[in-house]
Amino acid sequence: MKVTKAELQQQLEEVEQAVAEALSIAEQQGASAAECSISQSSGISVGTRMGEVETVEFNQDGALGISVYRDHQKGSASTTDLSSQAIAAAVKKACEIARHTSPDPYNGLADKELMAEDYPDLDLCHPGDQSADHAIEQALKCERHALQLDSRIVNSDGAQYGSHTGFKVYGNSHGFLGGYLQSRHNLSCVLIAEQDGKMQRDMSYSVARKTQDLASAEAIAEQAADETLSRLGARKIDTAKVPVIFRADIASSLFGHLISAISGGNLYRKSSFLLNALGETVLPEWLTITEKPHIKGGLASSPFDNEGLATHQRDIVTNGVLQTYLLTSYAARKLNRQPTGHAGGIHNWRLSHGDQSLAQLCRQMGTGLLVTELMGQGVNLVNGDYSRGAAGFWVENGEIQYPVEEITIAGNLKDMLRNMVAIGADVDKRHALHTGSVLLDELRIAGV
Template identity: 35%
Template sequence: MKDIKDLSEYIINEALKQGADDVDVIIRESSSSNIEIRLGKIEELKQANPKGLGIRVFKNKRKALTYTSDLRLDSVKKLVTQTVEMAGITNQDEFNGLPEKNLLGIADVNLSLYDKKLETMSTEDKIRIAKEVEEIGMAQDPLINNSGGAHWGDTKSRMALSNSRGFFGEQEYSSCYFSLSLVAEKDGVKQTDYWWTRSRFLNKLDSVENVAKEAARRTVSKIGAIKPKTKKVPVVFDPEVGKDFLNIISSSVMGTSIYRKSSFLVDKLNKKIGVDNLTITDDGILKDGLGSRRFDGEGLPSRKNIVLDHGILKKYLCDCYSAKKLKHPPTGNASRGISSDPNPGTTNFYMQNGNITPEEIIKSVKNGLYLTSVNWVGVNYVTGDYSRGAEGIWIENGKLTYPVQEFTVAGNMLDMMKSIVMIGNDLTFKDSTNAPTFLIKEMMVSGS
């Protein structure tokens, strides 16, 4: 990003000259590729190289936000003028403004977030990986007779943030992934499933063979699925569904959700809401983490936040605006694009590992459900009520026996967090939100 600091300083000085009280500027450029292969043929091949900048101007507790992809100096100057003019007529808000200068900074950690090998990786190699994973997956079982597609994607990004209180920071990121979706059929009934791998680094992706075999295993394991009987049973959450469970919690600890009273965790700070061995962390400086960064979207240093400590809710995750409204310390969790205001978001959000193997957890269940998939709809974030369409495998006498689907699993998030009886030791950081296997004592399964 040539002369990015000079451009940022120009924008800030020009806005201050025209009457702004404070200014911040975010500049981002990226390149990405997305490839879809289906039955050995290329169905989609996209490459994009977007760039742009966003400007926030504050004036008398008023705020204006503008953005553009035109980085020519004369165009940028006109945009600055428009932004300052807009900031003179928007509504006042006592909580508007940049972070205090003493809050700004960059985490003093060595984070490796960018893989230069992606710069030289050819499109042919990306296509080859997608074709190989599909070919290997299709060959795993005669019941697999179709493909939902194999995908490759990668992104390389550079961003810079600066403001009129002296902050300037630059960050580079990369990520890459590939995935496979398969279709299996028996007696005219089709089943689908998928698997994937994602990392910041090419050499840390899972192997093509492992992704293909796992996609095939998950797809074929659904063959012969039946609807379970309605009853209350223990439920084992696999890591994928555990991740979904954590996404509900993360949305509910956001400062915006708390001050808008749209969370079941309002007024729960420093109260016990989970079992003793339930600890949930948001770690913005995790080594190789897909959500790691050295500073957040407002220029605060990234950090490790213990959100839930042995069942006690210790923090809401806040940007500066929500922190001011709640009289809660900001947590370095502001996320922002060039066209949006900062809002709180997670970095690397995870449930702390337990000390029990997933096999031991399953073995402890005499009659219950191993939950492998849920639909997103069915969560009331205000009350915590949870009712989801689901799929899984039935457990009998400590063994996975037969697949089940076309049912709902229901409970309440607060009750569920207080009913976790076992947490597995299989936590892996394959995404920015991650969970080990865990067991909830009892939930309502509604089937036949």
């Protein structure tokens, strides 16, 4: 079973008609402005555990959401039923809600001149085989291969395979109406190993727009096994201040805090450690972050944001200096700035980095901690204080010595971001933000 792009395009066009109908009804109801969107996804998810099929789920999600404005009063409603009667009822309900809400002078659509025009086809949709047989085969192949790799692998939290296709449509009363197709496929495996009566758990996964770009079931199984087995024999370590490497697969979390700190909602609420940081040095001088929304097939590519604003390539940080905040139209009005096309998130951040492998970064570090897992949410975005549970590997003389667990790492995000020593070439490409492993000069490690 494989849905075709032609079939998806027909569905998208039908939804575009529904969006146009909703906007027309909103105008007839006396709304001064309106916007309407739908993000629809359909596909299959399969889970296996210990070599047996545990779940098979077919799903189709997506509701049409309508927001109407009566001057600065806003009302919103949604419906999964796209019949004319249901759409009319949803619009009517949104208009009723708007009459009872308090006016907010910052409410409203983004400016008309900022809407996307002649936006590119970014090649984001590549339907895969969504039959139950194929999905089950992929998950079972991955997990069964993993379970026979080593006798110390004694249990499994399962393998998961998913294949989904869909589209996004957005329109507003400025006359903007746009949509694009998209797909996403994933395969993962979680294993449990035991040695000397103690167990460890770890995983591996792959995600892609095209099924042929997924890592093979065998490769994911073998990486999951390697990750899990490498954690056996984990020890506690003494409390110390040492250099720390965030391995590439978790290093993106560091920059996730940067994203939060420069996002409009936190800025206008004054709940960010980077208030008034525009034009200031927030990262090392050797580091530049560029956003590239129009990469063909990119996991976070988008021709326009959730408000219909055109997306553009731009430097977020140039030679360590913050160039822009991330602003929706609402946040931009609150801060007396222009929106930046980030309603809905970031678009393909690419970080400058060196040519060192992870092994070379470890040699550069000498003695310290390689972090491969983070736990807990001990981050204060207001002042940047950072404290999280961690696990990983102790490194001495540039070589990994043994796995460690039950430790806490602590510092301040302002210092952590400014005092990065290097970023490796081992870039993890499974996220909206591509980064290699990050070497920090020093953090506090709380152990035994």
